[in-house]
Every structure is written in structure tokens, then in C-alpha cells.
Amino acid sequence: MVAGAHRAKRPARTSVWLEGKPRVRGRRHERPEQPPAAAGDPTALDRDRITEVSVRLLDAEGPEKFSMRRLASELGVTAMSLYWYVDTKDDLLELSLDHVFGEATVPEPEPVPEPVGATDEDWPGQLRALAASYRSVFVDHPWASPLIGKYLNIGPCATLFSNAVRSVVRRMGLPPRVQRGAISAVFQFVYGFGTIEGHYVQRCADAGLSQDEYYRLAMGTIDEQPGLRAAFASTGEPIEPRGASTVQEMRERDFEIALDLLVAGIEALRVRGAAATP
Structure with a gap:
């Protein structure tokens, strides 16, 4: 009962982008007086580089294998040194998510047509x-x-x-x-x-496999199963x-x-x- 009551009082995590956000599960990490440097380059390690490498690892290995320890190894630093820049793994995932949104093409802002409610044909x-x-x-x-x-x-x-x-x-x-x-x-x-x-x-x-090879493999397997083939045929979905x-x-x-x-x-x-x- 005590443990349950304690969990209920834990503050919800907000966002890495908000100042003074609550820490997940109350964890606190002692940070060094100065930020650590990447091996061989005293100026290389910062939050932008940490985020870029995080994205690269997530793309290559997926979120299941992603960890502070794995990231630190890739950067050539200790896992604890990352806590100078971020508080938790959740922070890294949130930073990585925003980073990939930066790849989206965004047009230059244009004024809203006047009067308000008028249509811009473009x-x-x-x-x-x-x-x-x-x-x-x-x-x-x-x-x-x-x-x-x-x-x-x-x-x-x-x-x-x-x-x-x-x-x-x-x-x-x-x-x-x-x-x-x-x-x-x-x-x-x-x-x-x-x-x-x-x-x-x-x-x-x-x-x-290529996308086409995988598709042919999957559709070929379905075609060999009378029940599945009938189900696909009933929806009008061709095998090709x-x-x-x-x-x-x-x-x-x-x-x-x-x-x-x-x-x-x-x-x-x-x-x-x-x-x-x-």
C-alpha cells in the first residue's frame, strides 16, 4: 500500500523542452562540474551531436536496443557522462523525434488572405x-x-x-x-x-529482401492457403x-x-x- 501511494504521488513527466520539468521516477544524477569531451576531441560532444548519433542508432537498431550505455559506447564516452546533457533516455527519444521532424520540408510562411476566411488557391x-x-x-x-x-x-x-x-x-x-x-x-x-x-x-x-520480393513471397504464401485466398478474393483484392x-x-x-x-x-x-x- 505504501509503495502504491508513493507511486501515485510521483509527478508526471512533461517534456525535455520545458524548463523545470519533473524527473522520471525521481531519479537524480550527479553532473560533473564541466561537460565531458568525446574521446580524442575535447569540443565534439554536445547535445546536438548526441541527438544525431541517437537518431543514427535508432534507425540502425530500433528502439528496443537503444540505451544510454549503447549510445555512450558509440560516442566514446561513459554512460554517466551523458547525464550532463540529458536527464533520461526519454529525453533522448524526445530530442530524436524532434530532430527527424527537421527533415520535413516546410514552406515559407505566407499571410492569411484578407478578409479572414478568404481562400488562397494554392x-x-x-x-x-x-x-x-x-x-x-x-x-x-x-x-x-x-x-x-x-x-x-x-x-x-x-x-x-x-x-x-x-x-x-x-x-x-x-x-x-x-x-x-x-x-x-x-x-x-x-x-x-x-x-x-x-x-x-x-x-x-x-x-x-526488396519490397517487391517480400510482397511476392507473402502473396505466394497466401495463394497457397485456400482459406486465405478465398478471403482475399471476397474483398476483391487481386494477388498481384x-x-x-x-x-x-x-x-x-x-x-x-x-x-x-x-x-x-x-x-x-x-x-x-x-x-x-x-
């Missing part, structure tokens, strides 16, 4: 570019998608991207009350699409990659069609709202 192309960049984050870094929601994701790169999305949505000509729904429709779709794609790419890499020559071509087509439908839906909503306005 918004579909801008939205598509942001959606493609968002997708690439999860395809290139499959470990990143499970961290969305686990952390606040309020770092500078993620905030820059979020602000760009909101800027484009404000130029769609939608009423303010439906703008958040438009963001959810597009970017929750992209999150799901990119997450599944990224995990598939990782699975193929782990198997030592749905008329495309490669898995990547199939995926690009599906992504573009889905975005077309979402853009058309947003446009229809905008027109409907404009028609209802006296």
Missing part, C-alpha cells in the same frame, strides 16, 4: 507537399511513429511543421470551427499510411500488386488517390460553407 499543392514530408518522416524512421502521443512533441522542428500546417489550413477558406477537423483528416491519415509503410520497409530490410508494376508504384498511387479524396472533401466543405453564408 492551398492544395501546399497541403500535398506537407503531407508528403510528414509521410517521409515515418517511412525513413519507423521508430518515430510510436513516439507521437507518448511525448508532447513540442520541440522547435515539430512546432515549425505544425505552424506551417495551420497556416495552410487557415488559407483554405474553411470556417475556424472546422479547421482542426481538416487537419485531423489529412494528417492522421498520413500518420497511419506512413507508419504502415515504414514498418513494411523495415520488415523487408530485416528479411534481406493491384495493377501496379512495383509495390512502391502501388503505394504512391494509393497515397495520391487518398489525398485527392481528402482535398476534394475539404473543397466540397468549403463550397458548402460559402453557399450557406448569406
Whole structure:
């Protein structure tokens, strides 16, 4: 009972980006008076380099093998020396998540059309570019998608991207009350699409196969199982990659069609709202 009550009083972790954030599980680490230097280079170790190496390890080995000890070994320092720069492994994961958001292409901010609610005719192309960049984050870094929601994701790169999305949505000509729904429709779709794609790419890499080889292997196995083959046939899903020559071509087509439908839906909503306005 005492242990349970003690756990209940532990402060929730907030974010590495917030000053004075509570420490996870109350752990405290004694920091040296001066930051440690990487082996052979007294100026090489800083939080940016630690984050870059963390991302590289996460890409290569996944989050399951990622640890402070493994990172320290890669950097050529002791594990305890990392605590001069970060408090916990969670801090490193949050820093790494924001780092990969920095790879997304963000357009230069543009003014909202006047009067407020007017439509910028370029918004579909801008939205598509942001959606493609968002997708690439999860395809290139499959470990990143499970961290969305686990952390606040309020770092500078993620905030820059979020602000760009909101800027484009404000130029769609939608009423303010439906703008958040438009963001959810597009970017929750992209999150799901990119997450599944990224995990598939990782699975193929782990198997030592190309995406097309893995697809043919999987579909061939399904074709050999009468029950599975019947289930796929009942949904109208052909065994071949749905008329495309490669898995990547199939995926690009599906992504573009889905975005077309979402853009058309947003446009229809905008027109409907404009028609209802006296």
C-alpha cells in the first residue's frame, strides 16, 4: 500500500523542452562540474551531436536496443557522462523525434488572405507537399511513429511543421470551427499510411529482401492457403500488386488517390460553407 501511494504521488513527466520539468521516477544524477569531451576531441560532444548519433542508432537498431550505455559506447564516452546533457533516455527519444521532424520540408510562411476566411488557391499543392514530408518522416524512421502521443512533441522542428500546417489550413477558406477537423483528416491519415509503410520497409530490410520480393513471397504464401485466398478474393483484392508494376508504384498511387479524396472533401466543405453564408 505504501509503495502504491508513493507511486501515485510521483509527478508526471512533461517534456525535455520545458524548463523545470519533473524527473522520471525521481531519479537524480550527479553532473560533473564541466561537460565531458568525446574521446580524442575535447569540443565534439554536445547535445546536438548526441541527438544525431541517437537518431543514427535508432534507425540502425530500433528502439528496443537503444540505451544510454549503447549510445555512450558509440560516442566514446561513459554512460554517466551523458547525464550532463540529458536527464533520461526519454529525453533522448524526445530530442530524436524532434530532430527527424527537421527533415520535413516546410514552406515559407505566407499571410492569411484578407478578409479572414478568404481562400488562397494554392492551398492544395501546399497541403500535398506537407503531407508528403510528414509521410517521409515515418517511412525513413519507423521508430518515430510510436513516439507521437507518448511525448508532447513540442520541440522547435515539430512546432515549425505544425505552424506551417495551420497556416495552410487557415488559407483554405474553411470556417475556424472546422479547421482542426481538416487537419485531423489529412494528417492522421498520413500518420497511419506512413507508419504502415515504414514498418513494411523495415520488415523487408530485416528479411534481406526488396519490397517487391517480400510482397511476392507473402502473396505466394497466401495463394497457397485456400482459406486465405478465398478471403482475399471476397474483398476483391487481386494477388498481384493491384495493377501496379512495383509495390512502391502501388503505394504512391494509393497515397495520391487518398489525398485527392481528402482535398476534394475539404473543397466540397468549403463550397458548402460559402453557399450557406448569406
